[in-house]
Amino acid sequence: MMGEHSDKLRQYLSEGSDWTFELLREYDQEIGRVAKHYGLDTYPNQIEVITSEQMIDAYSSVGMPVGYHHWSFGKEFMSTQKSYKRGHMGLAYEIVINSSPCIAYLMEENTMTMQALVIAHASYGHNSFFKGNYLFRTWTDAEGILDYLVFARNYVAECEERYGERAVEEILDSCHALMNHGVDRYKRPTKLSMAKEQARQLEREDYLQSQVNDLWRTVPVREAAEQSKKEHRYPAEPQENLLYFIEKNAPRLEPWQREIVRIVRKIAQYFYPQRQTQVMNEGWATFWHYTLLNHLYEEGKLTDGFMMEFLQSHTNVVYQPPFFHRGYSGINPYALGFAMFRDIRRICETPSAEDRRWFPEIAGTDWVKTLDYAMRNFKDESFIAQYLSPNLIREMKLFSVLDDDTEGQLGIAAIHDDAGYQQIRQTLADQYNLGNREPNIQVWNVDVYGDRSLTLRHYMHNRRPLGETTPEMLKHIARLWGYDVRLESVDETGHAEALGECKV
Amino acid sequence: MSNLVDRRLSGKNRSAANRQRFLRRFKGQIRKAVTEAVSGRKVADLERGEKISIPSKDLKEPVFHHGAGGRRDVIHPGNKEFVTGDRVDRPQSGGGQGSGAGGSPDGEGLDEFVFQLSQEEFMNYFFEDLALPDLVKKQLAAVPEVKRARAGFVSQGNPANLHVVRSMKQAIGRRLAMSAGPREALREAEEALAELEAQGKGRSMEAEELREEIKSLKARVAAVPFLDTWDLRYANRVDKPQPSSQAVMFCLMDVSGSMDESRKDIAKRFFMLLYLFLTRSYERIDVVFIRHHTVAKEVDEEDFFSSRETGGTVVSSALELMHEIILERYPSASWNIYAAQASDGDNWENDSPRCRELLIHSILPLVQYYAYVEIEEENPQSLWREYEYVKKMNRQFAMQRILSLEDIYPVFRELFRKKAA
Numbered sequence: 001m002m003g004e005h006s007d008k009l010r011q012y013l014s015e016g017s018d019w020t021f022e023l024l025r026e027y028d029q030e031i032g033r034v035a036k037h038y039g040l041d042t043y044p045n046q047i048e049v050i051t052s053e054q055m056i057d058a059y060s061s062v063g064m065p066v067g068y069h070h071w072s073f074g075k076e077f078m079s080t081q082k083s084y085k086r087g088h089m090g091l092a093y094e095i096v097i098n099s100s101p102c103i104a105y106l107m108e109e110n111t112m113t114m115q116a117l118v119i120a121h122a123s124y125g126h127n128s129f130f131k132g133n134y135l136f137r138t139w140t141d142a143e144g145i146l147d148y149l150v151f152a153r154n155y156v157a158e159c160e161e162r163y164g165e166r167a168v169e170e171i172l173d174s175c176h177a178l179m180n181h182g183v184d185r186y187k188r189p190t191k192l193s194m195a196k197e198q199a200r201q202l203e204r205e206d207y208l209q210s211q212v213n214d215l216w217r218t219v220p221v222r223e224a225a226e227q228s229k230k231e232h233r234y235p236a237e238p239q240e241n242l243l244y245f246i247e248k249n250a251p252r253l254e255p256w257q258r259e260i261v262r263i264v265r266k267i268a269q270y271f272y273p274q275r276q277t278q279v280m281n282e283g284w285a286t287f288w289h290y291t292l293l294n295h296l297y298e299e300g301k302l303t304d305g306f307m308m309e310f311l312q313s314h315t316n317v318v319y320q321p322p323f324f325h326r327g328y329s330g331i332n333p334y335a336l337g338f339a340m341f342r343d344i345r346r347i348c349e350t351p352s353a354e355d356r357r358w359f360p361e362i363a364g365t366d367w368v369k370t371l372d373y374a375m376r377n378f379k380d381e382s383f384i385a386q387y388l389s390p391n392l393i394r395e396m397k398l399f400s401v402l403d404d405d406t407e408g409q410l411g412i413a414a415i416h417d418d419a420g421y422q423q424i425r426q427t428l429a430d431q432y433n434l435g436n437r438e439p440n441i442q443v444w445n446v447d448v449y450g451d452r453s454l455t456l457r458h459y460m461h462n463r464r465p466l467g468e469t470t471p472e473m474l475k476h477i478a479r480l481w482g483y484d485v486r487l488e489s490v491d492e493t494g495h496a497e498a499l500g501e502c503k504v
Numbered sequence: 505m506s507n508l509v510d511r512r513l514s515g516k517n518r519s520a521a522n523r524q525r526f527l528r529r530f531k532g533q534i535r536k537a538v539t540e541a542v543s544g545r546k547v548a549d550l551e552r553g554e555k556i557s558i559p560s561k562d563l564k565e566p567v568f569h570h571g572a573g574g575r576r577d578v579i580h581p582g583n584k585e586f587v588t589g590d591r592v593d594r595p596q597s598g599g600g601q602g603s604g605a606g607g608s609p610d611g612e613g614l615d616e617f618v619f620q621l622s623q624e625e626f627m628n629y630f631f632e633d634l635a636l637p638d639l640v641k642k643q644l645a646a647v648p649e650v651k652r653a654r655a656g657f658v659s660q661g662n663p664a665n666l667h668v669v670r671s672m673k674q675a676i677g678r679r680l681a682m683s684a685g686p687r688e689a690l691r692e693a694e695e696a697l698a699e700l701e702a703q704g705k706g707r708s709m710e711a712e713e714l715r716e717e718i719k720s721l722k723a724r725v726a727a728v729p730f731l732d733t734w735d736l737r738y739a740n741r742v743d744k745p746q747p748s749s750q751a752v753m754f755c756l757m758d759v760s761g762s763m764d765e766s767r768k769d770i771a772k773r774f775f776m777l778l779y780l781f782l783t784r785s786y787e788r789i790d791v792v793f794i795r796h797h798t799v800a801k802e803v804d805e806e807d808f809f810s811s812r813e814t815g816g817t818v819v820s821s822a823l824e825l826m827h828e829i830i831l832e833r834y835p836s837a838s839w840n841i842y843a844a845q846a847s848d849g850d851n852w853e854n855d856s857p858r859c860r861e862l863l864i865h866s867i868l869p870l871v872q873y874y875a876y877v878e879i880e881e882e883n884p885q886s887l888w889r890e891y892e893y894v895k896k897m898n899r900q901f902a903m904q905r906i907l908s909l910e911d912i913y914p915v916f917r918e919l920f921r922k923k924a925a
Contacts, residue, residue, distance in 0.1 A: 021508060028506045045506035054511065057518045072565055074526030077519040078619040101507065108512055123506060165525065177566050322582020331581060399583040403594070404575045412590040415583055428579040439568045464574030469566035476566070 013301050017111040017309075024049075024106070027116045028123070034295045035124040038368055040288065042127040043100040043142060047119065055107050056080045058095045064267070065097055066149040068156035070172050096122035098130040098274070100142035113309040120292045125285025132376045133280070135273035139183075145270060151198060152263045159256050171257050174476040175243065175264035180438050182243035182268035205255035238442035238457065242477070243268065245443045251452060252482030261480065276379040276434055283337015284375055290314060290338070320396065331428075336396075340383070343392045344371055354390055385429035390421045400427050405463075439466055444488065453484035458499065460491050466499065474502035527625065533558045534621070538629045554626045557616040653744040661738025670737035678735055683728045690721040750788040751872075752834045753779060754826050755808065756845040760797035760817040763848050767879045770906055771846035772809050774877050778844050786840070792829055796822035798852075802829065819851045819887060823862040830870055841871040849878045849885045856886040863894050868901060876903040 013030060014023050028047065035042070050058070060076035061067035097103040104122035106115050130136050141148075160168045175182075239245045243265040247258055274281065293310055296302050302310075320335035321328045344362065347355045348370050351363035362370050374387060393416045400413040400423060414420030414427070430436050444457040454477070458466055470487065478485040487499040527534060537556040586592075621629070657670050697714040705711060755775045759768070779791060793808035794800050800821040826843065834841060851859070868874060876891055878884070884905075895901050 021510070024508055028508070032506065046509060047506050048509045048511045050511045054518070060519060060522070069521045069525055071522065071525040071529045074519060074522030074524070075563060075617070077522060078526065079617065082619060119506075165528075169525070169529070173565070180567055320581050322584075323580035324582065324584070328582075331579065396581045397583040398579050398581055399586055400577055400579050401592075402575070402577050405573045406575075409591040410594055412586045412588055412592070413577060415586055415588050417588070420588060424579060427577045430577070431579060439570055441568055458568075460574070462575040462577075464570045464576065465572075467569040467571035469564075469569060472566040473568055 011301060012303050013296075014112055015303055015305070017113065019110070019112040019115050021049075023112060024115060024119075027112070028119050030296055030301060031116065031120050031124060031292055034292045035120075035128075035288070037295075038288075038291070039372065040124055040128040041131055042124060043102040043131050045123040045127060046101040046103045047106060047123060048103060049106050049108055051108055052084065053081075055095070055105060056084060058105055064149055065099075065103060065146065066153055068153040068172075068263075069160070070176075071169065072176065094118040094122040094126075096126045097145075098126075098136060098140055098142055098270075099145050102127040102130060102142070111309065113306050114313065116293065116306075117289055117310055117313060120289035121285045124292065125288035126281065128288070129277075129281050129284045129375060132372070133273065133277060133379075134377055135276055135379055139273045140270050148266065152267065155201075155259060155263065159260065163256065168260065170479065171260050172264065174479045175261055177473055177476040178242050178246075178480075179264060179268040181441060182241060182265040183272045184241040184244060201259060205259065233445040234448050235443060235446070238444055240440070240442050241265075242441065242443060242456075246477075246480045249446070250481050253480065257480075273379075276381070276432075279333040279337040279340070279380045279432065280375065280378065280383050281337070282334045283339075283341050286314075286318060286334050286338040287341035287371075322397070339392055339396065340387055341371060341374075343389055344374060344387055346391075347389065352391070358389060359387075380432035381429050381434075384432060385425060388425045388428060390416075390418075393421055393424055398424050398428065400424050436461060439464075441487075451484060452482075453486060454481045455486045455488060457496065458487060458489045460489055463491065465489070470500055471502070474500055478502040478504050530558055530563065533562060535629055538621075538626060541626075554621045555618055556621050557618040560617040563617055651744050652741045655740045655742040657737045658740045659734075659737060661740070665738040665741070667737050667739045671731070671735050674737055675731045675735035678732060679728050679730070683725045686721045686724040690718060690725065693718045693721060750790075750838075751786040751840040751842060752790040752792060754829075754841070754843040755779075755791065755793045756822045756826065756843065756847075757793075757795050757808065758797070758817055758819070758847040758850070759795045759813045760815055760850065761813070762817065762850040763879075767848050768809075770879045770908075771877070774846055774906070775844060778842075778875070790834070790839075792826075794822050794825055794829075796825075800825040816852055817847075817850045818855050819847065820855050820858045820862055823859055823867060827862065827866045827870075830867075836870040843867070843871050843874045845874070845876045847876075847878060847887065849880045849882075849887050851885065851887040853886055856890040859887065860890040860894055863891075863901070864897060868894070868898050872900060874898075874901045876901070878903070878905045879907075880905065881907055 013026055024047070028045070032045075056077060058065070059080050060073050067073060095105045102123065104118065104127075106118055110118070130140075130142060136142075156168060156172075235245070243261055246253070247261040247265060250258070250261075253261070293302065293307075297307050318332070318335045318338045320332045345367040347359050347363055348365050348367035351359070356363045374383065378386060397416055399415040400420070402411040402413040404411070414423040416424065440459040440461060442457050442459065443454065445455045447453045447455075456477070466489070474485050474487060482504060484501065484503050486501045488496045489499045490496045534556055537558065538554065541554045541556070657667055693714050697711055697718065700706060700708065700711045700714065755778075757763075757768070757771050757775070763771075779789075791805070793803050793805055795803055795808055795813075796817075796819065797813045797815045798818045798821065802825065822845075830836065830841060863874070878888055888903075888905075891901075891903050895903055
């Protein structure tokens with residue numbers, strides 16, 4: 001430990017574990033100062049102190065600070081509350097909302113150390129990620145989201161009053177089921193904002209309804225119809241954004257129902273980047289709380305006791321149990337992300353010969369700039385494909401298991417050796433490709449001239465079939481579409497086979 | 505510089521609305537769970553919340569996801585001894601996608617979704633749709649609140665209550681009555697005078713006397729006061745008791761040897777439910793516990809549920825005691841009286857007709873409702889037959905047979921179902 005005289009040089013921010021608003025302010029100022037030193041660019045911060053009950057609230061509404069009412073949030077709340085009360089889980093350190101200002105919640109029960117950790121992690125780590133990462137920049141509008149959520153809640157409440165809770169709930173249920181299929185991956189979304197939404201909402205209702213009618217009104221002469229039936233599908237190209245397709249084309253939705261589909265779709269879109277950057281986002285925030293607090297410790301602002309407590313929680317967060325461990329449930333995104341950002345820094349600062357071979361463009365460069373570039377321009381999939389190093393593969397002892405249902409046993413496809421690095425990197429990257437993780441389902445055809453049925457196609461990947469929820473899902477889609485819905489499965493040879501049907 | 509906000513005092517209970525929606529959606533399942541919970545609970549336990557579990561498949565929110573099968577390549581950490589090309593058996597426990605790393609859809613493990621219903625919510629589910637037979641307004645001494653009500657007219661009162669129309673009517677009557685005699689005399693005198701004048705004796709002594717008389721009679725008639733103190737009438741107001749909101753519940757139970765533990769257990773629950781229900785419907789409830797075998801005894805709640813006697817059964821002893829207690833302490837004018845009787849149907853053969861007589865003539869006229877449950881699988885015995893006769897004659901008498909713990913709730917509902925409006 002430090003000698004007598006160096007202790008005198010130290011200016012501890014605090015010594016006890018209790019926090020006060022003055023202390024929070026001081027810590028925030030210090031952490032902010034160091035963050036600036038490292039060039040973290042953030043939205044303005046709003047730090048809110050809340051109770052554990054409010055934290056559970058925030059949890060159960062998927063982190064939306066303002067949410068419309070739905071039973072599923074109630075269910076979430078109840079189960080979170082139960083496990084919290086029983087001590088089965090500690091509440092997360094933090095919930096942070098991708099908005100401007102960036103809202104982070106601190107739970108009042110936490111110690112000063114934990115509050116500081118959360119401030120560093122959420123208000124500077126996540127916040128800078130939200131502001132910098134290209135997916136968030138493209139897909140979310142931090143300035144408008146709070147307004148939009150308010151608009152959504154009011155609109156849903158209004159619909160409940162007018163059409164009954166039951167009717168609204170049904171639509172929401174069906175939309176929630178399709179929430180993962182509500183993103184147009186190649187089109188840039190328009191900005192969300194309450195004022196505009198409200199102003200345009202009525203106009204949109206009328207317009208959309210007329211569009212829908214137009215589609216169905218197009219009834220050419222008979223021979224032509226017969227001919228075009230064979231030749232033209234509607235839509236001409238398969239559509240992956242099911243919610244969007246339904247919003248624009250479902251023949252029987254009322255205008256208010258269309259608006260609800262849109263609300264769910266917009267919210268799904270808002271969360272879309274988070275689903276694609278789990279490893280990066282958490283890794284980034286964890287890397288920075290670790291780096292910022294260590295920096296403050298080196299400046300003599302934090303006590304040893306503070307660091308002990310901090311390191312203990314930090315270690316828990318980034319713990320990766322091995323595959324044979326009882327608590328193993330896949331790769332911990334905090335662990336992987338944190339390890340990767342640290343590894344990149346290592347490659348920049350002290351590259352080995354191997355690193356120079358694998359990463360000639362970053363080995364020996366300024367780590368702060370390199371990290372910043374990585375944070376801005378990648379999502380999990382491409383981040384791993386780009387930066388997962390042989391060194392880290394060895395450290396984590398990663399190996400690849402091939403499970404093929406045509407074979408009796410599992411095969412070890414690759415391990416952490418020279419022959420395997422490349423393959424492990426690719427496989428892990430694929431694992432984070434949303435397109436692989438979630439079934440690829442597309443709108444294939446609408447029988448415009450016939451029974452108006454909707455045909456969806458599931459494009460199989462590696463022969464993986466759909467799970468047992470499929471009939472249920474078809475019911476939900478049929479409820480939105482209003483006419484029969486069919487589902488076909490297309491294997492890798494392009495052969496389509498009927499999977500299921502839901503008659504209305 | 506960050507903006508620090510203390511939100512602790514605002515936005516409490518934000519999830520309440522979502523919780524209500526959840527409860528509404530799963531009403532059916534929750535009700536079922538509540539029913540089961542009641543039959544499985546201990547007596548002293550009823551007034552608290554309940555942990556409810558619903559099969560979690562009912563509340564899954566489906567999404568499209570991959571099923572087992574096909575080909576998948578998954579990265580795991582922590583390799584120990586594998587080398588490329590090794591073959592290993594599929595792990596048994598994990599099942600098809602158990603080991604599915606890399607963010608499979610949320611945990612598929614739990615079969616039950618468990619949550620806590622608060623006591624109030626629990627009770628609400630429990631008592632939904634139930635109401636006792638029409639509540640009868642009764643005079644109630646115990647309730648101090650009274651309401652002033654009009655009650656005709658009285659001859660004494662304060663000026664503020666003076667009833668003018670009534671008083672004038674009274675005055676007219678009195679004037680007529682008081683002047684009737686003089687008027688009659690006056691009419692006669694005038695007739696006589698007119699006759700005398702017609703005979704030309706208008707100046708006779710006789711006529712003068714008549715004139716004098718007429719004068720005095722007129723004075724007498726005029727002297728009858730227009731309005732007298734006697735005429736005054738005042739609006740009357742009396743204190744009328746508020747509608748009764750107190751009830752007494754009699755619990756009658758057979759504790760003879762033939763009632764075994766499980767039957768007593770069922771009976772206990774029946775009373776428990778009834779009692780709890782009454783506590784919701786009435787502000788004030790007295791409960792009288794009467795247990796009986798060959799003789800009946802009034803006991804406290806604890807004794808009632810925990811004691812055990814041996815010997816035969818004479819049901820009428822309990823009915824007699826109940827009747828006595830009603831007469832003594834619970835005049836039916838001021839109490840809503842409910843009675844619940846539980847028995848296994850055993851009774852001394854000759855006593856059953858007496859029970860019928862007692863019920864029809866002494867007890868039923870006094871009570872709002874009388875519920876009888878028989879906890880027995882065997883064929884009904886004499887008591888049941890006699891009670892069936894009672895039931896035919898009386899609307900406020902109900903009876904049911906309960907066979908198992910699970911039957912209690914439906915029976916209870918049956919007995920106290922809300923009357924269709």
